[in-house]
Amino acid sequence: MELIVSLATALAYNCGLRLSFLPLETVTCTVAPEVSKWDVPLDDFLEQFLSEAQPGYPKVQRVTATAAIFRHVDTEDPEILLLQSVRWPFLGGGKWEMTGGAADRWPRDTILRAAEREAWEEAAVELESIDAYVGSYYFHRPRLLWTAHNMKVVFLGRAKGGDAGVEDIKLSWYEHQAFCWAKESQLKAMAVDSVEPVEVRMEGSEAKPDDADFPRMQYISREGKELAIKSFQVLRELTAKKSN
Secondary structure, eight states, X not given: OHHHHHHHHHHHHHXXXXXXXXXXXXXXXXXXXXXXXXXXXXXXXXXXXXXXXXXXXXXXXXXXXXXXXXXXXXXXXOEEEEEEEOOBTTTBOOOEEOSOEEOOBTTEEBHHHHHHHHHHHHHOOOEEEEEEEEEEEEEEOGGGGGGOEEEEEEEEEEETTGGGGGSSOOOOTTTEEEEEEEOHHHHHHSBSSOOOOOOOOEETTEEOOOTTTGGGSBBSOHHHHHHHHHHHHHHHHHHHHHHO
16 A cells, blocks of 8 residues: 555656645754755755756656764764665665665655654664755666656754664664664775675674675665765764864
């Protein structure tokens, strides 16, 4: 049923129909003033984005929102939360990424609400705040048909309770099979092209890779990795600003 609803709402959007009568879910955590403009319904955002896009830019059909989540943020080596996608027969998987997922059209999500909701659904992390915009990029998945043209938007999220709020990560079993924490240098070492799967030490669903393992762990995309790395820079700038 969920798949049918998703396809129907995607089809409605591609045919130019707005679904303003459906319930709207807005972000519930604290939002920094400079990112509050992202707390808008998906269709409103896409309408504005397309009006500002360069001529010839593909029509975006789907927006994925991500919250970059860190621990040890007050140290010299903060660590970012990464999730490993489930390996499915014939479909691939096993790649690493941040939490995140599509802004829904039924019920309708704002862009920020999607980032907040996905952090909870994929990792059981409740966000206390969304503190900054990191960046965005476009990607194309032809097999998705009505939602082939995608835009990913990355924000900086802060877990409620600080490090205590990320002690009990719970994964969505059909989406992710493991999680790990990575320092900036370790993230930079990760592959973006296909590599032979590496077996790392596990404690439950938490992977415990050492420095030598990261080059054989594949990030989901080059653009995604770049924004994950940029998240460290944004975190440093925000931390420095708060300390002044």
